[in-house]
Amino acid sequence: MLDFDPNQTPFPNGHFIGGQLVNGDGDALEVRRPSDGQIYAELPIASAALVDRAVSNAQAAFQRSDWATGAPRARARIMRRWADLIETHSGELARIEALGSTRPVKDVLAVDIPYAADCLRFFAECADKLGGDVAATRSDQLGLVIGEPYGVVATIAPWNFPITQAVTKIGPALAAGNAVVLKPSEMTPFSALRLAQLAIEAGMPAGIFNIVQGTGSVTGDALCRHPGVGKISFTGSTRTGAAIMTASAESGIKPVTLELGGKSPQLVFADAADLDKVARSIAQSILGNAGQVCIAGSRLIVQRKVQAELLERISQLAQAIRPGPTWAEATSYSPIISAPQMNRIDSIVQNTLGQGGEAFIGGQRLELGAGGAFYAPTVLIGVTSEMEAVREEIFGPVLTVQAFDDEAEGLALAAHPCYGLAAGVYTADLSRALRAVRSIKAGTVWVNRYGRTADYVIPTGGFHSSGIGKDLGRQAVEANMRFKSVLVDFSA
Ligand code: NAD
DSSP states (O other): OOOOOGGGOOOOOSEEETTEEEOOSSOEEEEEOTTTOOEEEEEEOOOHHHHHHHHHHHHHHHHHSSTTTSOHHHHHHHHHHHHHHHHHTHHHHHHHHHHHSSOOHHHIIIIIHHHHHHHHHHHHHHTTTOOEEEEOOOTTEEEEEEEEEOSEEEEEOOSSSHHHHHHHHHHHHHHTTOEEEEEOOTTSOSHHHHHHHHHHHTTOOTTSEEEOOSOIIIIIHHHHHOTTOOEEEEESOHHHHHHHHHHHHHTTOOOEEEEOOOOOEEEEOTTOSOHHHHHHHHHHHHHGGGGOOTTOOOEEEEEHHHHHHHHHHHHHHHHTOOBOOTTSTTOOBOOOSOHHHHHHHHHHHHHHHHTTOEEEEOOSEEOOSSSOOEEOOEEEESOOTTSHHHHSOOOSSEEEEEEESSHHHHHHHHOOSSEESEEEEEOSOHHHHHHHHHHOOOSEEEESOOSOSSGGGSOBOOEETTEESOBSHHHHHHHTEEEEEEEEEOOO
16 A cells, blocks of 8 residues: 555655755745645755855765775666665655655656666666777877766756656766766755665765755756856756856856757657557656656647547546545546646646637646646647647646648648657658658657657757757766867877
8 A cells, every 4th residue: 555644754854965964054945745735844945155065065075085086886886776775765765755746656666766776777887888988099199088077066956757857867977976966846855865865875975965955046056156066967947947058158167968848749640550559658648747747748740630539549548547646546647746837737728728729628727625736638629830838838738739631741740949859750651750750850759659768778858949968878977077088199
């Protein structure tokens, strides 16, 4: 039985600096549970002074511990032990995660924690395999490209998958030999603290992994601008990504990895092999975490011949959702993170309806009576590419539908003026699939499937306004290294 009482669930609070929990030094922020809207904690907001303390601790640990200077295999061993501990403590971690996030406890246990542990193991394995390169030179010269850690990497995470996003950010930075300061989202701040405690238990030197809590404008900004930070790795909205680029530019030109928003198309051709499978894939991509997923497949572009049949199947799947509090085992449909975010979703939907769009299903809030924010699975038809619902990231369970007759029209509808995070293509025709892959400007294109599973083995990252650089894959470890070129002349 996975059900738990949210009022009787212990969780750590505070910042995590130099290997221990640290109390706040200033203002605090009320934190609400999305499932029932209740305030359940006060989160300390790290001031610039506290951020300085965390970065200084990270710098000292980077210089004095053997994390960066010892054998990379040694830190790999600690990271693997850490992954084991995450699995050993999965029940406790899942409760902390489910308590204050949109993630149902069953999904955290079945998906998020195994993913986080395996993802850490993958990055641990990269630690002693990505040292650099030997260049082709004359035989009396030696050309080396040496990978080195940056020192302190500032990592900033969003709220939609707190544990997996934290691991995605910190795993490659640590494997590359850096020390890390993480700022989790102020809406989901606590599970990362338990991860940090387990890292110490696994043998990670104190100060290598630190956490500062707080808002983006105070804590996040101070972290990005700190002169002791060598690189910034951020996941969140495109707007914040732009603010972080500005902060980087104004504080010494720090390299940035930015994983940002999206408005990803799913292009379904009439010859797709199995329409039931396509429907399941599309429903999962927009209903999983109630659409609060960067790669949500939120724009369905479907060949007219199969539109009616596909929409019918998607709406049947949408009827099977089980909304409820994240602490109930039976829940399979997430709450929306906050009341303001639900109001934003609803206002975009109502504007679309006012402009001539139609709700094939949904189009309203779900009233569960417990005070949480829930939104009905919504499929909008009769929309055009100019409408806000089709153009802007909604970050909710809202699928827009546009129909096409021929391939060129479908590809034109799939293109987006600024986002390029991900896309799906469904067809049984290999040549058509590959033409679509070439045409679509997105960092990831899935063919006859959609969404991440254990994809930490391949890089992810957006084009255009969806980001810069790569997370996941060995490329993520390389993104947390800088490469020094060395030329040695040993001619007689
Ligand atoms: P957000 O941009 O509001 O916040 C993300 C993080 O940035 C939070 O920790 C926040 O406190 C911090 N922040 C805010 N302003 C800051 C500033 N000026 N300086 C430094 N830090 C600042 O995003 P969110 O609402 O938490 O997350 C949802 C967004 O994240 C969506 O746009 C989604 O697409 C995106 N996202 C992208 C990916 C990806 O892999 N591309 C993954 C998950 C989420």
